[in-house]
Amino acid sequence: MSPRPFRKAGFRERSLRGGLGAGLLGAALLGAVSGLLPAPAAAVINGTTTRDPNGARSFVVRIESTEGEICSGTLIAPDLVLSAAHCVMRPAGYTVISVDRGFRQQRTSVIAATMHPDFVPGTTPEDQPGVDLALLKLERPLGNDYVPLDPRGAASISDGQPVDIAGFGVVAENRRNSARILRLAHLVSIGSLQVANRVTVVTDRRRMAETSGAGACLGDSGGPILTGGPGGYRIVGVVSWSSGALQQGARRTACGGFTAVTPVAEHAGWIAARSAELSRIQVGEALPRGGRSDWMARPGRR
Numbered sequence: 001m002s003p004r005p006f007r008k009a010g011f012r013e014r015s016l017r018g019g020l021g022a023g024l025l026g027a028a029l030l031g032a033v034s035g036l037l038p039a040p041a042a043a044v045i046n047g048t049t050t051r052d053p054n055g056a057r058s059f060v061v062r063i064e065s066t067e068g069e070i071c072s073g074t075l076i077a078p079d080l081v082l083s084a085a086h087c088v089m090r091p092a093g094y095t096v097i098s099v100d101r102g103f104r105q106q107r108t109s110v111i112a113a114t115m116h117p118d119f120v121p122g123t124t125p126e127d128q129p130g131v132d133l134a135l136l137k138l139e140r141p142l143g144n145d146y147v148p149l150d151p152r153g154a155a156s157i158s159d160g161q162p163v164d165i166a167g168f169g170v171v172a173e174n175r176r177n178s179a180r181i182l183r184l185a186h187l188v189s190i191g192s193l194q195v196a197n198r199v200t201v202v203t204d205r206r207r208m209a210e211t212s213g214a215g216a217c218l219g220d221s222g223g224p225i226l227t228g229g230p231g232g233y234r235i236v237g238v239v240s241w242s243s244g245a246l247q248q249g250a251r252r253t254a255c256g257g258f259t260a261v262t263p264v265a266e267h268a269g270w271i272a273a274r275s276a277e278l279s280r281i282q283v284g285e286a287l288p289r290g291g292r293s294d295w296m297a298r299p300g301r302r
Contacts (some may be wrong), residue, residue, distance in 0.1 A: 050160035066093035072167035072223030078141030083222030085115035129196040169219030199260040211254030237261035
């Protein structure tokens with residue numbers, strides 16, 4: 001097997017962000033694929049769009065920066081979004097775009113962001129240790145059209161467990177204009193991977209990453225990994241990075257193979273504690289216990 005490139009799943013409109021690394025998933029991870037029965041996959045690559053007003057649009061949001069980057073995130077309170085740390089590691093201006101019940105886009109400024117204190121910025125998954133999680137504080141709560149997901153009590157992701165992925169990313173790396181549309185796909189967990197940090201790996205249930213299939217791509221970073229369904233969704237993970245499939249042609253890709261996920265259950269304590277602190281701050285107030293992993297928007301910036 002030849003090495004597959006990895007990529008963080010966020011992107012800039014004018015240039016792809018982050019470098020490409022190279023590596024192989026270990027034999028233990030690949031061994032986790034054996035014994036899983038293939039099942040049809042609904043086709044963020046090979047994802048389906050939905051017009052269900054009670055579905056994922058009620059809690060999945062898009063994050064855009066003044067530097068042209070796009071990521072995804074999950075509303076976990078009316079004014080709080082859970083996403084990936086690498087999506088907000090630059091002190092730029094950020095806006096959250098949500099979709100109301102009439103499928104109209106609503107823009108809300110981010111006034112503060114906090115990254116997990118163990119997160120260390122890097123260029124590839126191999127040299128980026130720490131926990132790829134962040135919380136974003138909105139300047140005002142979103143309205144009754146939205147139904148935040150509560151990350152407290154999130155279950156661990158079991159090997160072989162079917163999950164859904166949701167995000168606003170592209171359908172292919174060379175189709176950056178296909179972003180900004182919410183798509184969902186069905187995946188399956190195939191085990192954990194220890195690179196510089198520990199992640200859960202999910203992939204297309206039918207292709208098992210042998211050939212390109214459903215999964216995260218550019219713009220899907222920070223989006224949720226879900227169990228349940230409409231009216232009963234539970235967030236169990238946050239998308240961190242993706243890789244290409246085991247079998248690729250001459251055009252190499254960093255999407256369509258494995259999707260690496262930060263498990264929510266393992267970091268529920270930090271999410272709950274930091275969410276409580278963020279929920280208490282108002283526009284213009286200082287972020288509590290600020291440090292290198294936190295930033296505040298300048299007054300009046302939009």
